[in-house]
Amino acid sequence: MKKLMPILVLLVTSVAARSNISKPYVSSKGGITISWLGDYGDTLTQQRMLDHLVDFMLDHIxxxxxxxxxxxxxxxxxxTRHIGRHRIDLxxxxxxxxxNKDSLSFDQPVQQWQKDMYGLTDSPYHRVADLYAGDWPEVRPHLQGKEGLKMYFQGEFDSTKNFYDHxxxxVDFAVRHVNEIQTQxxxxxxxxxxxxxxxxVxxxxxxxxxxxxxxxxxxxxSPPSNLRRNGFFIAIGVALLAATFLLLRRRNRSRPL
Structure with a gap:
């Protein structure tokens, strides 16, 4: 048991650390791709919620x-942007x-550091963003060779607005004003x-x-539960079980004593 303790401690520590690390969730269907940074908690529920959101957009927008x-x-x-001490939506x-990735630019205090690290010679110093979500392995296959509306949203800070309504x-505005977005x-x-x-950006x-x-x-x-999603198949299964039970019961009654 003593030999197993270091392994158990390492396993528990790894799981605890992993739960605090962000995980990218991706759902793509019908021309809509959503990349959402969640956590390693209930991953199945989080993925179903994102799939449910994409389906809702396709049905209602x-x-x-x-x-x-x-x-x-x-x-x-x-x-994250702030007004005073309050964080605001983006x-x-x-x-x-x-x-096309977003580009980064660097102020004077860090230009020499960037020059030394990346060998940059132009001024102002700039390079493409490392954290561009379109580069994530989970996202890239859904975006290759495509163009369209690119939307960034951080809307959880304003409690006066429902996140999903906002x-x-x-999204509804964007798809109805594509020409305005392209020209302005x-x-x-x-x-x-x-x-x-x-x-x-x-x-x-x-x-x-x-x-x-x-x-x-x-x-x-809340994503549709498996019971609602698979209700038809569950009903068929229950009906088959009931039919089998009745058939066996009739056979037992028909056997001679």
Whole structure:
């Protein structure tokens, strides 16, 4: 038992550490790809919720069949924004090739460090973002060779707005205003998670996006249970069991004593 203790301790520690690490979940169907950064908790339930969200969008939002949408929840390369001590939501919507990464720019205090590390010679120093969600192995196959709406959303901080109503209203707006987004989008410079670093994101004016009315969509984030999803097959199974039971009972009654 003593020999097994170090192994058990290592196993428990690894599981505990893994539970605090973010895990990318991906759902892609009908031209909609959502990348969501969750955790290693109930992974099956989280994946079903994301699949359920994609199905709801396809059923309730009139997206043109040839239009692609890449939705990132949340954008991990962009720092959380604050007003005073309060964190605020973030939304960007642009139209671009999904292969195009966001670019990083560096302020003067870190330019020499970047030059030494990456051998950069241009000024201002910049490079593509390392944490671009489209590069994740789970996401890349769904985006290859495609272009369309690229949307970043971090909307869990404003408790006065329902997260899913806000998200669905933004997606509905985006698919109905593709031409406006393509013609009026510009580069927005946002702070990255590293000090003195900024991210350049292609987006429609965020002031316009923040004025979009939020409607109630009635989305229930709880994924359909297996019982409801497979109710038809369960009913058939119960019927077959009942029929088998009755058949065996009749045979037993028909046997001579």
């Amino acid at each position: 009139a997206k043109p069949p040839r239009l692609n949408l890449f939705l990132v929840l949340p954008p991990i390369e962009i720092a 939304v960007t919507i642009g139209y671009d090739s999904f292969a 998200l669905l209203s933004l 989008q510009k580069r927005l410079i946002l702070p990255a998670k590293m000090a003195h670093v900024h991210v350049s 292609l987006t429609l004016d965020t002031a316009r996006l923040n004025r979009i009315p939020i409607r109630q969509w009635g989305f229930d984030p």
